[in-house]
Amino acid sequence: MTVHVTNTLTGEKEPFEPQDPDSVLLYLCGLTVSDPAHLGHARAWAHTDVIHRWLEHEGYEVRHVENFTDINEKIVARVGEDGDSEADVAENYVDETLQDMRSLNLKRATVYPRVSEHVPEIIDMVETLIEKGYAYESNGSVYFDVSEYPDYGKLSNQDISEMESQGDEGDRTEKRNSADFALWKANGVAESDIAEHRHDDAGPADEAVETAETWESPWGEGRPGWHIECSAMSTTHLDDTIDIHVAGQDLVFPHNENEIAQSEAATGEQFSRYWVHVRLLETSGEKMSSSLGNFATVETLVSEEGANVVRTFLLSTAYHNRATFSEATLNEARERWERLDRAYDRAAAAADSADARTKVVDDDLRDAVVETRDAFPAAMNDDFNTREALSALLELASAVHRHVDEHDRYDYGSLNAAIETFDEFGRDVLGLAFGAEAADGDARLADEAIELVLDLRERERAAGNYERADDLRNELERLGVTVEDSDDGPTFRR
Incomplete structure (x- = not known):
């Protein structure tokens, strides 16, 4: 029996026909690593995981890529709270996210590319778009000219003339059209860029923005635009045309729409044959979101319920249903x-x-x-x-x-x-x-056992038995439990 997929691009359920009859190129828009991963993120992960597993079951070789966005104003806003620099914050959350993925028994992706490692490819793609007349430089920034791409709006079924302005309000004077979007942003991060994303316990804003990474480019020092990042990473690790692009429903516009425009303008090829959008997870009538604070973290749910219960919850509703x-x-x-x-x-x-x-x-x-x-x-x-x-x-x-x-x-x-x-x-x-x-067993009982070992370790340290305390820590780490010491006492991650 043939696999059928509902393609957001056409709005139709279509027979799945990959470019290569023996293999599938699969891309999932990954996390911006500025907060703990929550169950809404895990919904997209779990359904992508099952797509991967089913296609392999049906005999396809699957090349699966999922990115980490480790350059972003939201990450800079966490400096002083979750790390001493943008890079530190990102590294901490990448590590946590990978642990969450493993705890949920997700198949490993073929590649987990990070934006910070692909700036040369991003710059190359932006240069190509300028050379082809689809982009223009303005005050050290580069924008995609949506009026030059005739099919712009085909994924979200929008007309350019009816679209609202994209990007920061301060960029509007630099753009030819209000719907144009940034491919490269001049300079670094301003305090105003992180103001709405900061928590009360974050570090001083002026110090946080100083840690934001910038790169030299043909247009001056700056940072990549958000949308170009996925285009560069997917074409680098998959191909100019991929078979299935998975994303959350909230990314249809502008992110995925912009991915299509810039990728197809740069390569001259169809970007993705099938677009699969996972509906957002709701709680109390609103979408689960880090910004709304109404989320349950993957770490907490797996710890309390075990991976099997969490996966059963996530898969009990088809990806396209509420x-x-x-x-x-x-x-x-x-x-x-x-x-x-x-x-x-x-x-x-x-x-x-x-x-x-x-x-x-x-x-x-x-x-x-x-x-x-x-x-x-x-x-x-x-x-x-x-x-x-x-x-x-x-x-x-x-x-x-x-x-x-x-x-x-x-x-x-x-x-x-x-x-x-x-x-x-x-x-x-x-x-x-x-x-x-069943690796999860009774997760709550396992956590309690780990806490008992940590308590014993603290007693050994208090008694001056540091070698014995180190042995207990090493034994926990051998079992896959990472112990982190702080002024407030030890914590652990499995």
Whole structure:
């Protein structure tokens, strides 16, 4: 069965036909690393992860790129709070984000490029756009001239004449058209640029902006514009044309629209064949957002619930549908995961028991396996519908529970087929860890155990037993627990 994808560019559900019949080029717009990653970010990660997994299941070789935006005014605004410079703040949050990704059992991307490492490629692309007449320099900054690109607005279905001004208000006098957007911004970061993003415990603004990185360019010292960054990184690590570009729904305009314009103007090729936009996660009727402060961090949720519950929550709604985070929806996810995990354990225990027989036949269980093996691929091929795919596994779980509850002798063949189905679809595609493979266990109990070890380490230090304290720290780090000492006491990350 052919995979079908809803393409934002056309507004239609289309058969998926990559450029190369054997491989897929996949790009996800990554984080601007200025705050802890929250569940809204994880929604995009998890669905991209499952797209990656399903395409590999279907036989494609997937080259998956996800960037880190480590140059941004929001990052500068955190200086003094989360690091001593823009680069320090970015590095801290990149590290945290990678740990969050690992905790959620995400497949590793092929490359995680950072903007700060791709300034030469950005400058080259900007020079190309100027040479081709799509961009112009003004007072040391460079802007894309949207009037020169006839298809501008095709992703967001907007007309240039009706668009509002893009960029900072102070840039408007430098631009030919109000909708033109910055490819390169002269100079560094001003205090006014970070004012709305600063927290009360941030460092002095005048000191923070001094740490903002700048680069020499043909137009003078400055910094890249936001939109050009993804174009440069995707063409560097994938190709001029990619197969699937994934992003949050809020990035359709202006970010993704501008990516298309500048990329296609520079290369003369279609930028992305399919655009997949993940709807934003909502809580209490508003989108989950760092700026609104209404978020639950990935670290906290995984610590409290475990990766399997969080993944089940994220995948219980298809990427293109509205999703809400609440105590009720989290409870539903917890119940679904427990039902799946218990079914897997019961199937394994029954299959491995003396009561499992080769000639015992339960037609209901056998039919449930067949139906799941039909329904799950059908759901995934229908626009990566994880909700329906998960429902197919839950139906199989129900059949396993009925079989074990109602029989004294077990259908070994069907139980084994059910286990294989859970492994193939639940583990390999949805990224859930069953049985002995479940790495998260009781996350809250694990945290409490780590806290006990840290308490013991502090007592050893207080008693002057520094070698013993170092041994405890080294043992925790060997187990994947990073200990960080501060004036307020030790903290840890897994």
